[in-house]
Amino acid sequence: MKNLSKMFLIIKLIVLKDLFEELKSKEVFISIISYSILVLVVVATTSSINNSIDFFATIFWISLSFSIILGINKSMAKEFENKGIEFLITSPIDKEFIIIAKFISNLIFITFSSFFILLFNNIILNYDLFEFSFFILVISINIGFSIIGTITYLLFSKVRGKEILSPMLFIPLITPLLMGGSVLTSQIIENDIKNISWFGLIIAYDLLFFLIGLMISNIIFEE
Amino acid sequence: MIKFLFTSITALIFFLTLWMIFWWMPIDISQGPVAKTVFIHVPLAWCSMLAIIAVAISSIIYLLRKNLFWDQVAQSTAEIGLIFGIVALVSGIIWAKPIWGVWWTGEAKLTTTLILILIYVAYILFRSLYKNSLQMKKIAAIIAVIGAIDSPIIYFAANLWQEAHPVTVIGPLADEESAFGADYGITLLISVIAFTCLFLLLTNIRYKTIKIENNLKEKLS
Numbered sequence: 001m002k003n004l005s006k007m008f009l010i011i012k013l014i015v016l017k018d019l020f021e022e023l024k025s026k027e028v029f030i031s032i033i034s035y036s037i038l039v040l041v042v043v044a045t046t047s048s049i050n051n052s053i054d055f056f057a058t059i060f061w062i063s064l065s066f067s068i069i070l071g072i073n074k075s076m077a078k079e080f081e082n083k084g085i086e087f088l089i090t091s092p093i094d095k096e097f098i099i100i101a102k103f104i105s106n107l108i109f110i111t112f113s114s115f116f117i118l119l120f121n122n123i124i125l126n127y128d129l130f131e132f133s134f135f136i137l138v139i140s141i142n143i144g145f146s147i148i149g150t151i152t153y154l155l156f157s158k159v160r161g162k163e164i165l166s167p168m169l170f171i172p173l174i175t176p177l178l179m180g181g182s183v184l185t186s187q188i189i190e191n192d193i194k195n196i197s198w199f200g201l202i203i204a205y206d207l208l209f210f211l212i213g214l215m216i217s218n219i220i221f222e223e
Numbered sequence: 224m225i226k227f228l229f230t231s232i233t234a235l236i237f238f239l240t241l242w243m244i245f246w247w248m249p250i251d252i253s254q255g256p257v258a259k260t261v262f263i264h265v266p267l268a269w270c271s272m273l274a275i276i277a278v279a280i281s282s283i284i285y286l287l288r289k290n291l292f293w294d295q296v297a298q299s300t301a302e303i304g305l306i307f308g309i310v311a312l313v314s315g316i317i318w319a320k321p322i323w324g325v326w327w328t329g330e331a332k333l334t335t336t337l338i339l340i341l342i343y344v345a346y347i348l349f350r351s352l353y354k355n356s357l358q359m360k361k362i363a364a365i366i367a368v369i370g371a372i373d374s375p376i377i378y379f380a381a382n383l384w385q386e387a388h389p390v391t392v393i394g395p396l397a398d399e400e401s402a403f404g405a406d407y408g409i410t411l412l413i414s415v416i417a418f419t420c421l422f423l424l425l426t427n428i429r430y431k432t433i434k435i436e437n438n439l440k441e442k443l444s
Contacts, residue, residue, distance in 0.1 A: 155362055159353045168345040169366065172338040179334075212369065219286075219361045 010093050014101035015108070021078070022109065028075045032113035036067035037120055044124050056129070057185035060121045061178050064114055065145070069167045071113065072106055072149035080157060085221075095217040099150065103213065106146035114138055127189070134188050137181065140199070144177045144206045151213050154220045176205055226427075233420035240417040243410045260318040262410055266418035267311035268336075273422065274304020275339065279371030282364035294360045295437070297367055298350060299429035303422060305343045312336055342370035355440065 022028055040063045047055070079085045088098050118138070122129055152170040156162040180198040187193045244262045251258035277300045285293035315333070320326050327333065346366045353359040 155366060156349065158358075159349060161348075161352050165345055165349060165352070168341060168348070169369075172341040172345075173369070175334065175338050208372065212372075216365050219358070219365060222358055222361075 007094075007097055010097045011101045011104065014088070014098065015104050017084075018075070018079075018101075018105035019108065022075070025078075027078065028071050028109045029113055031074050032067045032071035032109065033116050033120075035070050036063040036113070036117045039063040039066055040117075040120060040124055056121065056125050056127050056189065057182045059125065060118065060185065061181050063121070064117055065171070065174060065178060067113070067117065068110055068145050068149060069170060071109055072146070072153055073163065073166065075106055075109060076102070076150065076153040076157070089221050095221045096214050098221065099154075099213050099217040102150045102154075103143075103147050103210070106150050107142055110142045110146050110149075111139055114142060129185075129189060131188055133193070134185065137184050137188065137199070137202075140202050140206065141177050141181045144202065144209060145174060147206065147209045147213055148173045151209065151216070151220075173209075177202055229420070230424060233417070233424055236413065236417040236420060240410075240414045243413060248406060248410050254322060257318055257321050260314050262414045263418075264311055264314040264318060265411060266415045267307050267314060269415055270418050270422040271304050271308035271311050271336075271339075273419065274300050274307060274426075275371050278304065278367045282367040282371075286361065286364050286368075289357075291360075291437075294364070295430055295433050297364065299426050299433055301343055301346055301367060303426045303429055305340065305347065307418075307422060308336065308340050308343070312340065339370060342366070346370060 040059060043059050043062070089095070115138075118129070118134075121127065149170055152166045152173065153162075155169070156165045159165060180202045183195055184193065184198050187195065240262070244259055248259065248262075250256055278297045281293045281297040281300065284290070285297060312333075315336075316326050319328075346363060349366060350359065350363050353362070
């Protein structure tokens with residue numbers, strides 16, 4: 001019980017540190033939101049099918065996933081630049097706590113930004129998608145995005161060309177989440193959720209990568 | 224001696240396979256000559272799946288025992304498996320155009336195979352870009368295991384998300400009613416054996432070259 005409260009305290013402190021740092025610089029939020037808007041504007045202006053349901057689902061997940069790559073890279077790179085990660089690794093705390101804290105911080109950044117992205121998508125593509133079920137879907141997929149994004153960045157953090165290699169692993173790994181997200185978004189828009197099994201797959205995928213993250217944290221943070 | 228014998232047997236089975244595919248097997252009435260790509264596509268896909276399993280198992284053993292042999296096995300298997308996977312995908316595309324009318328669809332089995340190929344490209348790129356160290360080998364093993372998680376998704380994809388790709392006709396998920404005829408089955412089986420032998424032969428050659436490369440690097444450094 002004591003260990004559990006200690007774990008929560010450490011994770012809370014690391015997450016708060018990341019949040020305060022982000023509140024000062026706002027780098028991650030701005031980069032995620034601005035990049036997603038750019039993707040949205042380019043697709044909306046180059047395509048004439050902006051009244052299709054599939055188009056909304058596709059463009060929302062495209063803009064979100066690509067901007068998330070940028071956001072997670074920015075948030076993690078900041079930690080490496082400021083040598084924050086070195087202090088965390090050398091401090092007497094379990095490596096699992098560090099990786100869980102990073103998952104949570106990135107999840108907060110992504111989820112906060114994704115609601116702005118959703119707002120802009122609704123405005124530019126003329127939709128009114130502010131449903132509770134959709135929020136649940138976005139959060140459950142964002143959990144996977146933040147876990148996989150953090151793992152892939154950390155795996156490639158010491159290699160030259162990490163900016164290319166990290167998305168090269170990230171995008172293939174999040175594809176099942178994108179498939180599920182796209183199918184369920186279309187069904188939520190149509191108010192006819194038929195494939196609830198997709199939701200199960202998303203949750204299972206999140207859990208799987210969470211466990212993988214915990215298992216490999218010691219190897220990732222090895223000096 | 225064993226290597227020479229294995230190479231000779233592989234060559235013999237390969238010639239037998241080619242004879243069976245192009246001369247012995249009749250042309251399919253409904254699909255035409257393009258249906259014969261199945262005898263190349265399925266064994267290639269089988270070998271790439273075998274490679275994934277082999278890479279995952281050797282990577283897990285490497286993570287547990289830290290024996291360099293398993294790392295080299297994983298690397299050689301991944302490289303040969305990637306080539307087989309790419310050729311399997313290309314042969315599938317060649318079959319798809321006249322049968323489905325399109326080169327590519329967003330179908331789950333195709334997409335997940337492409338995903339797997341991308342993961343292994345990332346694995347091989349990572350190995351070449353990271354400085355040769357113990358940590359590189361460990362992280363590469365992790366990437367390989369993560370990639371292997373995707374392989375059951377490929378196998379079950381066609382059955383879970385029934386779409387355009389034909390359902391599985393061999394293996395535990397096979398539908399009895401959709402099984403091939405006897406001549407098709409025999410040709411496919413021999414073709415699978417031939418390609419598996421070729422895969423093992425190529426992996427062995429690549430393993431030896433990796434071993435020589437590593438020895439040379441050690442002596443030069």
